[in-house]
Amino acid sequence: GAGVSQSPSNKVTEKGKDVELRCDPISGHTALYWYRQSLGQGLEFLIYFQGNSAPDKSGLPSDRFSAERTGGSVSTLTIQRTQQEDSAVYLCASSLVVSGGFTDTQYFGPGTRLTVL
Amino acid sequence: AQKITQTQPGMFVQEKEAVTLDCTYDTSDPSYGLFWYKQPSSGEMIFLIYQGSYDQQNATEGRYSLNFQKARKSANLVISASQLGDSAMYFCAMRRNTGTASKLTFGTGTRLQVTL
Numbered sequence: 001g002a003g004v005s006q007s008p009s010n011k012v013t014e015k016g017k018d019v020e021l022r023c024d025p026i027s028g029h030t031a032l033y034w035y036r037q038s039l040g041q042g043l044e045f046l047i048y049f050q051g052n053s054a055p056d057k058s059g060l061p062s063d064r065f066s067a068e069r070t071g072g073s074v075s076t077l078t079i080q081r082t083q084q085e086d087s088a089v090y091l092c093a094s095s096l097v098v099s100g101g102f103t104d105t106q107y108f109g110p111g112t113r114l115t116v117l
Numbered sequence: 118a119q120k121i122t123q124t125q126p127g128m129f130v131q132e133k134e135a136v137t138l139d140c141t142y143d144t145s146d147p148s149y150g151l152f153w154y155k156q157p158s159s160g161e162m163i164f165l166i167y168q169g170s171y172d173q174q175n176a177t178e179g180r181y182s183l184n185f186q187k188a189r190k191s192a193n194l195v196i197s198a199s200q201l202g203d204s205a206m207y208f209c210a211m212r213r214n215t216g217t218a219s220k221l222t223f224g225t226g227t228r229l230q231v232t233l
Contacts, residue, residue: 033218035221042225042226043208043210043223045220045221048218050217050218053217056220059220091162106152108161108162108163108164111161
């Protein structure tokens with residue numbers, strides 16, 4: 001079946017511009033996660049959504065970062081007024097959530113490479 | 118807070134040999150899960166193997182096995198019969214095991230190079 005997809009695969013933007021990154025999770029997966037991978041900081045958790053519950057935003061680095069998940073499926077990560085330190089690969093993952101049990105494995109998309117000039 | 122430590126920034130192994138990639142962790146959670154992911158140069162994170170903290174046996178998946186030593190808080194990945202295609206970054210990760218979604222905490226990774 002289809003895996004997690006992300007678009008665009010590459011994004012180059014100028015400092016101060018807003019960007020939107022999109023994630024399509026695996027069909028039927030109720031949990032969706034965003035991570036960031038950069039040379040200086042490694043792999044960092046940003047935010048996750050699970051069903052209709054309030055998202056866990058504890059990893060968002062500043063209020064310039066926000067994310068939404070529409071219809072329990074597609075998610076968009078928005079970065080406002082981009083800065084050079086936002087340059088990184090943004091990875092999306094999805095998983096099943098087993099009722100009364102543990103979450104299933106997180107499966108990752110190919111990522112979006114963001115470069116802020 | 119959870120922490121994952123991978124002390125080997127780079128490893129070399131000859132084709133067909135076995136290699137062990139080290140991972141130690143720290144957590145106060147009674148129930149947790151440990152993962153290994155492979156990231157080739159293409160960038161995608163590929164799930165390899167999972168070990169639950171209450172699992173009695175070490176996990177195995179084909180050529181991958183996880184040497185889980187709970188008392189030592191270690192979860193080393195063993196790759197048997199290395200292949201050239203195993204050359205990649207390998208990340209150890211952990212999460213709380215609860216009834217809800219839970220974020221992964223990653224180590225800094227080990228770059229494995231398989232040589233002829």
